[in-house]
Amino acid sequence: MSSTKSTSLLARLSRSIEIRMLGLALVLGLILSLASEYFLTTNNLLNLLDQSVVIGVVAVGMTFVILTGGIDLSVGSVAGFTGIILGLAMREMPIPAALLLAIACGALIGLLAGVLVAVFGLAPFVVTLGMMAICRSLAYVISGQQSISDVPESLGRLVDSSTLGVPMNVVILIACYAVAWVYLTWAKGGRTIYAIGSNIEAARIAGLAATRYRILVYVICSALSTLSVALIAGQLLSIDPLAGNGMELDAIAAVVIGGASLFGGRGSVIGTLMGVFIMVMIRNGMNLLGISPFWQGAAIGSIIIGAVLIERLMARRTTR
Amino acid sequence: MLTTQGIIKRFGAVTVLDGIDFELQSGEVHALFGANGAGKSTLSKLIAGHLQPNGGQISLNGHACNFRSPREALEAGVAMVMQETSLAPDLPVFENVFLPLYGSKGRAKFSELRLKTSTILAQLGVADEIDPQDRTGDLSAAHRQLVEIARALALNARVIIFDEPTTSLSPSETDKLFAVMDRLRAEGRAMIFVSHRLEELFTITDRVTVLRDGGVAAHGVRTADLNQAELIRLMIGRDVESVSRDTLPAAEGGGEPVLAVRNLQAGALVRDVSFTLHKGEILGLGGLVGAGRSETLEAIFGLRAIQHGEIRFHDKPFRANHPLEAIRAGFGYLAEDRRAQSILPDLSVRENLLVAALSAQRSLWARYERFRERAAQLAIKLDLPPHRLDDESMFSFSGGMQQKVLLMRWLLLEPEVLLLDEPTKGIDIGARTAIYKLLRAVAAEGVSVLVVSSDFQELIDLCDRVVPISDGCSIGAVPAAMLDEEKLLMLAAPRSSMADQRAWIDRMAVKYDAAVFWVIVDGDSLICLAASPDSAATLGFSSGAVSLIAQTRVPQALVQTGGRGVVGETDGTTTLLLRVRNARGHDLGVIGLTFKSDVSPGQVTQLRDEIAEDIAGQGNENILLTF
Known part of the structure; x- marks a missing residue:
């Protein structure tokens, strides 16, 4: 569908959010590599990727939700809650079964939120704000306020294993983005999600299953939150009921920096991935340059506002 | 200056x-x-x-x-x-x-x-x-x-x-x-x-x-x-192609019935709507804003719950609970408000065009490419440059071009029935002509088209027949050739008393074994707002008819009395006419009872008093009878 011949390739590229955000990420990388000689080392780059994994996986799900015009504030708490479920389950059953159980629980929470939003018509902000409080509270209750530190070594080995020199968690990250990109770009469901976010009334009249896909995005988002907490557990070999605290803001920030519209209908997972990289690079760069970590919030906040401002100015130029 | x-x-x-x-x-x-x-x-x-x-x-x-x-x-x-x-x-x-x-x-x-x-x-x-x-x-x-x-x-x-x-x-x-x-x-x-x-x-x-x-x-x-x-x-920049009627296929009776709606009731606005849409016919729903026309289309298309009534599609009961069911059955629906109900602002023109095709297909992947050729053909038919379908946004289009794209959205699916709500609202005359031409062409190919429009002249020019809708109630179906704007407005003018009157008419018909009708007499012709079921044979006209009085079966009653009194007709029937006014004295026309069995003048007078009493007993403030 993007095989437009009437516009030049360059003009089309400069109009695509993904390319612009890739540009921004490259510029940032260039500045950092000039500022610190350590930045461009293999070790640091792998470190960057590693730091991108957890927030990156959550941000994929958040992109789905935001594309429909919704928002999910509960991702961090869902991670905390289902992380505890995972930890407890691994005591009772083999790891794959425990993983499946935890992800199913995450999906179920998403299903509940999705039904409240899509069927009962509650505001996504309110529903997921409520879910956020409920899940965090349940995480404390079922964990007995204790972190679970008897995570089996084999989960750690699974996450740390590498294929062709690429760590497992990075493979998972890339797989998530590749599948999501293909689905959102080429699949009927993906296009439906864009249509819903763009004009839900029109999508419904055109016969699209708006309700079903609006529920689905919350299911995907919550399930991916659970996947992210499994990756954390594999790295730390411990699960804390506080896991994922503040993750929702990082994920939303990545999606917004990646050019998505909070009103829905516009955005892409590639943009989101760039948003994740930009955020991680800023944190990493500031560490390398020895800048106090308390400045990180100011820097990321400025990038969020700056990215949206640039997007708005570009949009105004193209519509004039 | x-x-x-x-x-x-x-x-x-x-x-x-x-x-x-x-x-x-x-x-x-x-x-x-x-x-x-x-x-x-x-x-x-x-x-x-x-x-x-x-x-x-x-x-x-x-x-x-x-x-x-x-x-x-x-x-x-x-x-x-x-x-x-x-x-x-x-x-x-x-x-x-x-x-x-x-x-x-x-x-x-x-x-x-x-x-x-x-x-x-x-x-x-x-x-x-x-x-x-x-x-x-x-x-x-x-x-x-x-x-x-x-x-x-x-x-x-x-x-x-x-x-x-x-x-x-x-x-x-x-x-x-x-x-x-x-x-x-x-x-x-x-x-x-x-x-x-x-x-x-x-x-x-x-x-x-x-x-x-x-x-x-x-x-x-x-x-x-x-x-x-x-x-x-x-x-x-060129002569307007006149929207002449000569290309029209035959009206009622020409094609087989495709969609039959009987006594449809949906929400507060659609109270009693009946009509039959034939194959290859363009049928108009004519009424004022708020008469329940758009809501009728929505009910058929699965966007609105139906409380009562029957929809038959190809003579089988049909009820869509979701637009997708209607689409798969062969319906297309162009909504009234382009911006709010049809356009997907963030998506390209091509995706806007193909969104109905997307929802109709069952495959996992969005298979847009196979519609490319047909879309280009349709665009040419509608005077739309095919390369404009590659535009980034619908908002670089004028209203007329947007409407053409939205119409194409449904035509791509080759529907059997097209439901169109105000298809030419806010678009220029050039685009309007192109759309009329296209609708004529698809109707000629056998597509049945149901059009809602506030522009009565458009309905009369475009449609084979028009169903007047007054306050949620349909009034028969009138061949467009017999209508002008004034007559259509007369039939469709909102009458809050319509539902009550109709129930009363049906009750009287049963009670007195008579053909009961409600007409407006206008010079030498009449406009029938309602008639009891199966009364056409007795009266020579039915609900929604616009007829010459002389051609009805009860001409003497209507002419001689100017709408009052009792008259025996040549063929032996007796008709009792009652003039109807509303509480403010506004003339609402004439109600008549043509008795199927023999009655003497004396009996009729007695019946008249009985009916008057019945009306008064109802406490119905909308109807007053004078004799």
Whole structure:
């Protein structure tokens, strides 16, 4: 569908959010590599990727939700809650079964939120704000306020294993983005999600299953939150009921920096991935340059506002 | 007084105005006329400083004056009365009138402003209708517009631009606006009147400048020297293909019934709608806004719950719970509001075009490519350049082009039944003709089309038959050839008593074994608003009929009495006629009972009293009978 011949390739590229955000990420990388000689080392780059994994996986799900015009504030708490479920389950059953159980629980929470939003018509902000409080509270209750530190070594080995020199968690990250990109770009469901976010009334009249896909995005988002907490557990070999605290803001920030519209209908997972990289690079760069970590919030906040401002100015130029 | 020379305006890569010369004299109303997207609004915004030209020169009284902002234009005496009003609804009228002054230096004295506002309103001749203290948001649309005009006068504007000023006005309000414009013209002010309503243009303007595709098609021609056809030809650059009826397939009885709706009740607005749509037929639903026409389409398409009634599709019961079920069954539905209900603003034109195809398919992948060829073919049929389907956004299209794309959205699916709600609303005559032609063509191919339109002339021209809908109740189906706008309006005029009357008629028919009818007698013809079931054989007409009285089976009753009394007909039947009025004495027509069994005149008198008693006993305030 993007095989437009009437516009030049360059003009089309400069109009695509993904390319612009890739540009921004490259510029940032260039500045950092000039500022610190350590930045461009293999070790640091792998470190960057590693730091991108957890927030990156959550941000994929958040992109789905935001594309429909919704928002999910509960991702961090869902991670905390289902992380505890995972930890407890691994005591009772083999790891794959425990993983499946935890992800199913995450999906179920998403299903509940999705039904409240899509069927009962509650505001996504309110529903997921409520879910956020409920899940965090349940995480404390079922964990007995204790972190679970008897995570089996084999989960750690699974996450740390590498294929062709690429760590497992990075493979998972890339797989998530590749599948999501293909689905959102080429699949009927993906296009439906864009249509819903763009004009839900029109999508419904055109016969699209708006309700079903609006529920689905919350299911995907919550399930991916659970996947992210499994990756954390594999790295730390411990699960804390506080896991994922503040993750929702990082994920939303990545999606917004990646050019998505909070009103829905516009955005892409590639943009989101760039948003994740930009955020991680800023944190990493500031560490390398020895800048106090308390400045990180100011820097990321400025990038969020700056990215949206640039997007708005570009949009105004193209519509004039 | 005001001239423009070689005005050029581009939006991005699109050149909207390409070298416009325009000249406005004092003491005239000058029409800017053209199809949607011809550049009328853009030119007026340039003159009023809302936009800046990319080239060319605007001069006022011989001085160059390319205004950089609306404020500069206002200070120079050029004001624009906007399509969507630019008033602050919570402020009182006098503050809105002097709002532009709030940006200037010095202190405003409320008492003085109030007084000045009263003077201006008096000048407009509406001092007794609008109080300067009124909250602006509480005023009617027409009065708000007058406040905007007052604002222009407060700044002593010599040039006033009216951009589609009559869109939200009723006919009487429009007359009042024109009276005000006359007065302003007499004072020597110059006015630009942007509109595409022909009648108004001929009523109020002195000269016309016609824009077409960003150029000038006619320069300040005297309005009196033109007629409607010439003006339309200038506007679209070719002769309008007349929407003649000769290509029409046969009406009722021609094709087999495809969709039959019986006693449909859905929500508060659709109360009792019945009609039959045949194969290859264009059937219109004619009624006023709020009559339940759009809601009928929504109910059929699965967008609205049905409380009662039956829909049969190909003689099998049909009920869609979701649009997708209707789409898969072979329905297409063009909603009334393009922007709110049809356009996906963030998606490309091609995806907008293919969204219904997307929902109809069952595969995992969005298989857009296989529609490419058919889309291009359809585009050509609709006079739409196929390469425009690759545009990024629907908003680079005019209303007419958008509507063509949305129509194509459904035609791509090769539907059996097309449900169209106001298919030509807000689009120019050229696009309208293309759409009519296409609808005729698809109907000829066997597609059944159900059209809702507020434009009665359009229904009569386009449709084979029209089903009048009055207050949620349908009234038969009338061949369009027998209708004119007046008759259709007569049938469709809202009658709150309709449902009650109809129930009463059916009850009387059973009780007295009679054919009961409700008609309006108009000279030598009658318009039947309702008739009891199976009465056509006795009466010679049925519900919704527009017939000559002489051709009915009960002519004597209707002619001799002018609608009252008792008469024996030639074939031995007896008809009792009762004149109906509402509580305020407004004539509602005639109700008649034609008795199937023999009755003597004495019996009839007795029956008459019985019926009158029955009505009174109902406590029905909507119906009063006089004899």
